[in-house]
Structures are given as structure tokens and as C-alpha cells.
Amino acid sequence: MTSDADLIAACLRGDPRAQRQLYNQFAGLMLTVCRRYLRRQEDAEEALLLGFAKVFRALPTFRQDGSFEGWVRRIMVNEALMELRRREPLHLSFEDFAQPENLASTPATADTQLQAEELMALLQELPVGYRTVFNLYALEGYSHAEIAEALGISEGTSKSQLSKARAMLQRRLNGGGRPAERAAVPMYNF
Amino acid sequence: MLPDNFDDLFRQKLDGHATPPAPDLWARLALPAADTDPVDATFQDGLRSHTTPPRRELWERLEDEHLRPRPRRRRVVVWWQLSAAAVLLLMLVGGALWSGSWRQASTGGQVASRGNGAGAAHPAHRPATELPAAGTTAANIDQPQAAIIAQSQDVASTSPATSKKNQEIFPTQATAPRPSTSSTPIASTTRPRRPATAPQASKGYQPQRSRPDVATSNLARQGGRKTPAGQSLTPSTPHIAPAVTPPAPAHEAPILALAPATPAAAPEIIEVEVRRGAARPEATPVVAVAVAADTAPAPARRRGLRLGGLLRQADRLVHGELAEATGLPETVTLQAHLGGRLVSKTIQL
Numbered sequence: 001m002t003s004d005a006d007l008i009a010a011c012l013r014g015d016p017r018a019q020r021q022l023y024n025q026f027a028g029l030m031l032t033v034c035r036r037y038l039r040r041q042e043d044a045e046e047a048l049l050l051g052f053a054k055v056f057r058a059l060p061t062f063r064q065d066g067s068f069e070g071w072v073r074r075i076m077v078n079e080a081l082m083e084l085r086r087r088e089p090l091h092l093s094f095e096d097f098a099q100p101e102n103l104a105s106t107p108a109t110a111d112t113q114l115q116a117e118e119l120m121a122l123l124q125e126l127p128v129g130y131r132t133v134f135n136l137y138a139l140e141g142y143s144h145a146e147i148a149e150a151l152g153i154s155e156g157t158s159k160s161q162l163s164k165a166r167a168m169l170q171r172r173l174n175g176g177g178r179p180a181e182r183a184a185v186p187m188y189n190f
Numbered sequence: 191m192l193p194d195n196f197d198d199l200f201r202q203k204l205d206g207h208a209t210p211p212a213p214d215l216w217a218r219l220a221l222p223a224a225d226t227d228p229v230d231a232t233f234q235d236g237l238r239s240h241t242t243p244p245r246r247e248l249w250e251r252l253e254d255e256h257l258r259p260r261p262r263r264r265r266v267v268v269w270w271q272l273s274a275a276a277v278l279l280l281m282l283v284g285g286a287l288w289s290g291s292w293r294q295a296s297t298g299g300q301v302a303s304r305g306n307g308a309g310a311a312h313p314a315h316r317p318a319t320e321l322p323a324a325g326t327t328a329a330n331i332d333q334p335q336a337a338i339i340a341q342s343q344d345v346a347s348t349s350p351a352t353s354k355k356n357q358e359i360f361p362t363q364a365t366a367p368r369p370s371t372s373s374t375p376i377a378s379t380t381r382p383r384r385p386a387t388a389p390q391a392s393k394g395y396q397p398q399r400s401r402p403d404v405a406t407s408n409l410a411r412q413g414g415r416k417t418p419a420g421q422s423l424t425p426s427t428p429h430i431a432p433a434v435t436p437p438a439p440a441h442e443a444p445i446l447a448l449a450p451a452t453p454a455a456a457p458e459i460i461e462v463e464v465r466r467g468a469a470r471p472e473a474t475p476v477v478a479v480a481v482a483a484d485t486a487p488a489p490a491r492r493r494g495l496r497l498g499g500l501l502r503q504a505d506r507l508v509h510g511e512l513a514e515a516t517g518l519p520e521t522v523t524l525q526a527h528l529g530g531r532l533v534s535k536t537i538q539l
Contacts, residue, residue, distance in 0.1 A: 045244060048248065
């Protein structure tokens, strides 16, 4: 079992086996990351492909002072966002029901038993604006300032989208019906 | 007490002293994060280690398109070279066809007789024996115009009405009706195959330059071709050969024989206009006007369009439009002013 540093060094030498090993090590995980942003499987695969191409191209610039997986994941997230712009125009939507003050904060109990694919399905049913902000904030750990910069929106919009995404997910986790908020009003295209 | 003693006192008493946190504080610290939303936590836990195995083809695509794209580039280079060679070849072929027709048109001399030659080479065209019937000899007209004139002569003479009029106007030319009737089946049988026969017309130009008598050679060629039974072309040959304008040197000034080839009919002026498109003289441009005017500017104008025409011909050749590559329009209108009468004929090429 080689370490990330050895693997990176071998990839930098152009070793095809090392490249394949690096791909095998991260492809499954990163495809899940891409699928969280992109509804269609082929779009997620395209983002993964372009993301790995960028990883191998930018490998000489990787500084070994941080997590390699985090570096790869960040590239994949950026690539997924770019693919998202190409494939799904990002509509940020507002609904009356989902005002943050009206949100119930009941903890998910049995929901934690949900399988990963069910969670993926719930994520993919979110409107694209909700899904993107929720992914970036809750799962990737971006701050609202970083999200606002990445998506070209204000921090307030990012917070609002996150709250509405959480509300919708919570309703779905609690067994709520399909939300009427799917008919969203497009506010921003980017 | 000295300050040093106070320092030692506090150090000794408090160093290593532990203050255990309260139970509520421990409970708060045990949570993953104080502000973590339960929904966030659900998705973080559920998807943290979730993987989606990619398809096998994805790695192959990554290798082929991004990691090791060199063989693909070589293939692209080879395709580019092949494409460039094919384009060059097409341009050469088109240029050869075009320059052949250009030289044909620019050498001057009897365009009408060449048009007959083209007509002889072209199955749809009539032999040169029809030339007196049309009564037009245009010189110094470029190839498409010559072809148009030749075809228009063809149609004008094959039309029974026109032939009849010609007979009335030129009663001395007894040879005109006969070839027209003899070659009509040929024209009618071969006209639908216009695209296939168009290259033959262009081929027919080059050998004509060395022919002393187009009419005889045309007839000779037609003799080798299958003609309808009972239709003999040979009897008309002795009458026609003198009627056709004798071959002139290439440098000779063009003579537009507007009058019938028979010198006795000189006072009559025949004006023949060939137009592209339908019979709308005011709207359609005149392709060739076989009057007693010099049409020399036409070749000069075409010289300027040489490259563009070459490219167009190459493009048409690529698309298989061989007839169009020769410059023939779809429809040609022929108007002949014969002694005060206006004969108009629209020909669908």
C-alpha cells in the first residue's frame, strides 16, 4: 500500500499504473460527489472525467501540506459546478412555506437509517439552487462567503437557500409528501 | 514577603490542579458540533463514505482523451493530411475542367461550331448540321455561354415550330430541318440524363481545337453512336459542311454570324438572346446575346472570378453535381428576333 505522496510522485513520473491506482482510489468517492450536484448520471461522469483530467494536469502544483483527498474533492466540486452551469441553469427559488422562522427543528431519528442511495435520491430531487448550496455548505464545509463567491450570489441568498433546502429535506425525511415548492420561481441564473 | 516567594507559592499550589468540567459542559462537548443541523448530520453520515463505482469506459476515455492523447493526435494529423490532399485533388480536377472550358471559350473563333461540337459530344446535343437552322454563330463567348447557345440552338431547332419558321425565313437552307428530325430522338432520349452527360460536354471541348471541321467530326462521332433506325445523318453532311463557318485560327477576331450561314441571306439580322432562368427578359440577366456586338468583356470578367468559380466547381464536384460544375444553368430562355418575329423558347436543362 503506497502512501499518497508515493502515488503522487509516481503519477508525476507518468507511471500509468500509478495513475490507474490513483483513479481507482478516488473515482468512486468523487463520482458520488459529482452525483450530488448533477442529476443525470452521464453529466456526473463527464464532470468526473474532466475533474480527473484536471487533477492529473495540476498534480505538479499540489503542495503536500494538506489533504490530498480534500484537494481532489475540491477540484471535483468545482468541475461539478461548471458542469452544472452547462447542463442545468441554476435557478435559485423562493417559496412561501419555507421561511426560516417557520422551520421545525425536529431531529432526524429514523432518518439516519436511510441508505446512502435514498439520501442521494432525496438530494437529487431538490431544486438545483437548494441542492447546490446545501451540498456546498452542509457536505463540503464551505462558508456562506465562499458559496456566495463561487455561485455569484449574496451571502443572504446562500443562507436563505440553505434554510429552504434543509426544510424541504426535513419534510421529506419525516415522510412528508412531495413539496409543492417544486414549481419554483427562478430568481437567478448563473 | 518577597515577590519571588509569592510566585513560588502560587506555582506550587496551583500547578497541576485539575478543574473537571461540569456534566452539562461535557454533554455539549460530546456533540459533533454545536450548530450542526440534524439534517446536515444525516447527510454527512450517510454519504461520507458512499462511493459510486464508475463505469469501466470512463477510465478508458480518460486515458484516451486526456492522459495519453498522442495516438489520437497522430490520427487527427493523418486525417488532416488526407483531407488536405483530397481537397487539393478536387481543386486540381475542378481547375482542369474549368481551364479546359476557359481555354475553349477564350481561343475565339467559331463558338457556334464549338457549341455544335459540344453538342456532338453531348448526347443531348444535335450535330452541327443544325447550325444553319439556328442561324447563329457567336464568337468569343465563354464556355457556359457557348454551351447554353449550343443547347438553345439544339432546342430551338428541335422545336418543330421553330424549325418551320426557320424554313420559312431561310428557304434556301434545306439542310436544317432534316438533321433536326434525325437527332430529335437522340436529344429526347438523353436529355433526362443531364448530370451524367455533362462531363462529356466538357470533354468534348478539348479535342475540337484540333479539328478542322467540327461538323464532319461530329457526324463521324455520331456515326459511331447508335442512332435510331432509318435515320441517316450522312446525307446532310455535304450540305452542312459548307454552311458551318470554317474553322478560323484562334487569334482571329471573332465573327458573330448573326445572319444565316448562307451569304445570300445577309440583309436579315437575327438577334438571339439566351437568358438564364425563365422567360422574363426584364428580370433575368442575359447570358449571351448573339448579336453583332463584341462580347469580349465577358471572358475578362470571368477571369476575375476564376478562383471563386474554381472553388465552386470543386464544391459542386464534391457534391456530385457534375452538370452544374460545368456552369450550366437550370433554365435557359432563348429569344431569337428573326426578321421582325420574336421566337422565344424556355429550355429546362
